[in-house]
Amino acid sequence: MTSEPPAVMLESASKWYGQVIGINDVSLAIDGGVTGVLGPNGAGKSTLFKLLLGRLRPSQGSVRLFGIDPWESTSPFRRVGYVSETEPLYEWMTGLDFLVTMARLHGMTREEAKERAEHVLDFVGLSDVRHKEVGKYSKGMRQRVKIAHALVHDPDLIILDEPLHGCDPLARTSIMSVIRELGNRGKTVIVSSHILEEIERITEQIVILHNGRLLALGNLHAIRGLLDKHPHRILLETEAPRELAKELITRKPIYGVRFPEEGYLEIQTSDLSAAHEILPEAIVESGIKVTSVENPDDNLDSLLGYLVGGD
């Protein structure tokens, strides 16, 4: 093997529980950077992670972590950190204790473990409460200590299952910055969520799952751009939407207009970037005041809507 195998690789992997399908024929490879795994509840995100962590055996196909089957061997876990969505922790341990124990489970000596634990606690911003029992932590602190536990052995791949679930905005922001920071350091980070803005604020690289199927994979905008057969919409807020519509409808990539609400104009186009190129010029030419320009489609919500065949 000359080059390093990708961190995560699934080849037509399927997993079904009796009649219920968890993952259906998913092939994908993820290596480097932050990747958001997106899908509604029951889409198969947790199944995907459990397959990656060797807790489930794929019914068909193969799952590889760094080229190794995680069901057969636990050795890839040395390079994997996992943050589960479940809440329980060893409530009676202090944060430092917990991390030291987890680090030692990776085969570190007591001293190494202590050093790493201090370091990681500092990284997630918990060093001032490290001698407090985990049971006394707030929700956000618990979430961060779980992230810290996944980082304590300096893994190359970090899997976070719904890390922002149930956190307040402040905790959310700090966890997001931790995740982005990890991505910047060259780790492979996989974050799952069913809340779209979260992923959007963390990363542009996404995997979309729905009903066990892989719907899309790649850059958020690139995916959106590839879906040309769907109309793209641009929402303009203006005092005189009808006048502006007359002005714009004649321009090249714009083929339709709507007036969704009073004071708004929605234009439809097949080529978003081209439309954005001509839009400023046209508005200036028309002399009508436009207070805001929005791309309502360029988020995961509508993307998912398109991909599953809605709207």
Place this chain on the structure above:
Amino acid sequence: MDAQGRDLAETVWTRIDRKAGAVIELTIRQLRHKISTWVVLALGTMLMVLLLAFYIDSIRDGFESIDNDGDSVDEDRDGYPLGQERKYGTSDWDGEQFPGSGTFVYEGEIDWNDENREISGNKTWEGQAYLDPSWIDTDYKGGQWDYIIDWDSVTSCPEDQGEAFMDWIPEWSSACQLQDGTYVTNGKFRAEGNLTVPLDYYLSWGFVTGIFDVPKDPKEMYIDEDDIDWDGNGGSQGVDDDGDCLRVGWVSSSDQDMMWWEEPHNPDANRNGIQCDVIWVMDPETGEVIYISADSSVDEDPVDENYVGEASHRTFVIATGKIAFVLLLGLFLPLFLSLGLVRDETERGTLHYLLSKPIHRGEFILYRVLGYLAVVSAFILILSLFMALITSVIGPGDSLVRIGDFPVWLGIAVATILVLAAYGSLFNTIGLLLPKYGVYLCIIIGVWEFAMGFTTLISPSSSIATISVSHWGLHLIDSIVLVSWPDTLQFSQMSSAFGLETGLEWIWSPPVHTLNSSNPYLGILTSVTMLSVISISMIGIGSAVFSKREIM
């Protein structure tokens, strides 16, 4: 790096012990944070303290000499103990019969229709009369059934209730004193004076002849009077020190004098052609006594202090080891502590912290069980050491500390730990195999194990009990005891051969599973093998099941 990407030099040897240490330490700390652990350990300690309290109490009382053959009693209160009466051929149920008691000669009577109802003289009287004595033989006493009046317990008559023999009668074999100093008698007595027999009552009299004086032996003479005579070698031995087997010097030795509960006298019960001997069978290799067969009434009342003290001490140690350690602690510690080793993690949802680590799941099971074992083993070792220290200091013996006890206590600890390991892995595996039904199965297995342990105590060679962990634990203790105290077999044989009340013969019996060699080392080997096989196979099954289980 191998095909699976493992760096051999790193993973296998340098890291495995660190991970094992981490899992074990985590398990220990988890157990330490459960209240039930402390409750169970505290109760175990209390149990031992309770046993020690009884032990110390019994040591403080000392070992009283016991009349093993029961001939120091004086049932008829004539002052001659049974042993002495037997020698003279008199009955210990008739107070008038005793060595030198002579023969009663009937002289006369006053019955209900005689005219003359007064008589005087120095006689032995029997019946109802008013007595105006000049002398009363207060030493003339008898048993419950002899109707002899006990002159020490004479009360004053209830004269306010009316006249004697008209309105009230003294109780049978008693007398009372009237206010004028005379007596109202009803029973047998010996006195000189004037007697008046009331109408419709009866009095007979006579004299005793052929009396000769036999000094009364103190009862103590018939306790520990026939010590074990053994020169340390095998063969036919034993001396009938008190002569009750050979019946040397007995005036009458007919077995008809024996009471119905006494064994018919058989001077050659062990059928070796020699009367009144004891056969001691020695193991030619070890030189230990392995069998004792005594004729009845030979060496049957040994000096208890020499034997009972030691044997009782051993009984206590073995009973504590078997019942308190193996049966109670051995079974209930695992029931409380080991079932949840993996199950609790699954239920609480913290299992993934441990499974997303580079530790093979099979190893993980092993380390969990080891962590539990570390806690309970430490507890058992401390507890047995504590028991060993106290009992070996206060126990019987010449030396200050009974060093010889320590291997036994250590053996008890080891047996208990092996049992704990077997149960721990068994319950843990059941918890893994049957996440839903496991708890019920464990309770049922607990009851089964307890019943089988109880069966093994009562009947060590019971074959059904071999299908249990407790049987092998108890068997291991039997074997260890024989190895550490090789003469236990001798004590046990002596207990049953000479009627020593030590309890040793029921709490301990020679190991059964020795492959027909009666070698205790083989007994240890079979027990340890069985217990280890159970533990290892259970951990193996648990690991195999767990590593192929999909965890939701």
Place this chain on the structure above:
Amino acid sequence: MKQGVDISGGNTRMESAFGSGDGDDEASASVAQKAEVKGSIFEQTYRPWRGSLGPRWVRNYAIFRHHVYGLFSSKGHRYYHPMVRLTILIVFLFSLSPVAMLFLASLGGQGGFGEVLSRMWGINRYNLWGQVLGFFPRNLCMWPLLTALVVGGMISDDRRNGTSAIYFSRPVNRTDYTAMKYLSSAVVLGFVIVFSYMVYYTSAIILNGEGWAFLIDTLPIFMGGLLAGILLVLTYTSLGLALSSISQSRFFAAVAFLAVIYGTKMVAFLIESTFESSILYVLSPYDGLAHIGQWLVGIESNYDHPLAFSIVSILLINFLSLALLTSRVSSLEVTRE
């Protein structure tokens, strides 16, 4: 990483709304773990209930029924694990084994095998005593197991799952709750222990065609044994419920009950056989009951200490258990602990 995009799924219309086809991420039947994305609002009309509340005994009977009927059908009643039901059935059948023996004896006719059987299993003081209080196998294997399984989860389940709220949010007070739990446990135990005893006695009379004289002779003994059986059921229930009320898992309560029954018995046995003192038997619930039972049935006691000790001990065990039980239940928080 920016390869082509796989949108194979996008061609087919996903007719279902998000969240359909659920159940892959938690295949075990845990519910309400995640918020449902979709929701719908139903019109709520509140109609106050103007009926009158049933009397207290009706409510209490409902609690009682809930626990007892659960033995036969879990639908709407307390859930008894199939394993528990199976064990109860086996224990019940086993406790009826003398009836089977008597039946065989009645087939065997006069003399020979039948007579031997009926002599061994027929009605006498010892057999009546043994039917409820015999140590092996009944009080060593069957009754403690039965009690442990039935009573173990009675209160600890409520504590663990917070289901006591179901009662306490209704017009049921804690006394009623405890009393009904106690009564239903005692009835289940009594069904196996006391009822099988009565069946044994009755069937002996019927199968042997006994007459009035037999009845007059044996009825007092039977009543003595009946009393002993009821006492046993009450004592075991008190002890089991008390242990159940202090533990959070039915397993802990069950094992603790076994530990109490076996532990005290074995320690007393150990002390008696080593130090010739039977006084420690007062600690053992089984031996206290056996001692009283021997007196009630009129057979010779095999304990050295006075009967009064055993009576006081049994009363004390019951009293302490009930005190513990009531204090625990009255401090039971109506939340998931």
